Amino acid sequence: MQDLKIRLVKNKKELEKVFKIRMTVFVDEQKVPPELELDEFDILSKAKHVIALYKGKPAGAARIRFPGNKAKLERLALLKKYRGNGFGKMIIEYMVKYCKKKNPKEILLHSQCYAEKFYRKCGFIPRGKIFLDAGIRHIEMYLKS
Numbered sequence: 001m002q003d004l005k006i007r008l009v010k011n012k013k014e015l016e017k018v019f020k021i022r023m024t025v026f027v028d029e030q031k032v033p034p035e036l037e038l039d040e041f042d043i044l045s046k047a048k049h050v051i052a053l054y055k056g057k058p059a060g061a062a063r064i065r066f067p068g069n070k071a072k073l074e075r076l077a078l079l080k081k082y083r084g085n086g087f088g089k090m091i092i093e094y095m096v097k098y099c100k101k102k103n104p105k106e107i108l109l110h111s112q113c114y115a116e117k118f119y120r121k122c123g124f125i126p127r128g129k130i131f132l133d134a135g136i137r138h139i140e141m142y143l144k145s
């Protein structure tokens with residue numbers, strides 16, 4: 001979709017837009033406690049933050065971290081009205097392409113169980129046991145190389 005632009009966050013003003021999307025999706029919609037949503041990695045120097053703009057308007061967000069030479073995709077969220085158009089998959093593809101340039105040992109994520117099929121469609125495979133994070137059931141998934 002040409003109208004969707006996905007790129008890294010450049011400054012604090014854009015990072016605020018990312019936080020607004022995450023608050024709407026995770027806190028307001030999914031009832032994650034607000035004190036758990038933002039953490040120590042939510043500054044420009046500690047993670048690569050991603051923003052997706054639809055016709056110039058903030059539509060989606062995510063972040064990437066590189067713990068222990070691995071790449072971890074986190075906090076993927078699209079505002080409700082932009083879902084179901086392939087945008088989530090496009091954001092994952094953008095992040096995977098970005099990560100591969102850094103040559104990580106692997107690319108992984110913690111999927112909410114309800115989203116497992118979505119991540120499978122993006123090439124990820126579940127492993128290990130289901131666990132709770134912020135009261136929500138999750139499963140670890142890694143990208144098949």
Ligand SMILES: CC(C)(COP(=O)(O)OP(=O)(O)OC[C@H]1O[C@@H](n2cnc3c(N)ncnc32)[C@H](O)[C@@H]1OP(=O)(O)O)[C@@H](O)C(=O)NCCC(=O)NCCS
Binds near residue numbers: 075076079088115121
């Ligand atoms: C999960 C989320 C990012 C998916 O984004 P999206 O733009 O709606 O998904 P896409 O349109 O790119 O879907 C890609 C494929 O996955 C499928 N898919 C998407 N969500 C799905 C779901 N919940 N269950 C099963 N399949 C799903 C789509 O049908 C599509 O399949 P296709 O390629 O065969 O047509 C979005 O629903 C969202 O932001 N949810 C709220 C936040 C959240 O839960 N984030 C995940 C945290 S782990």
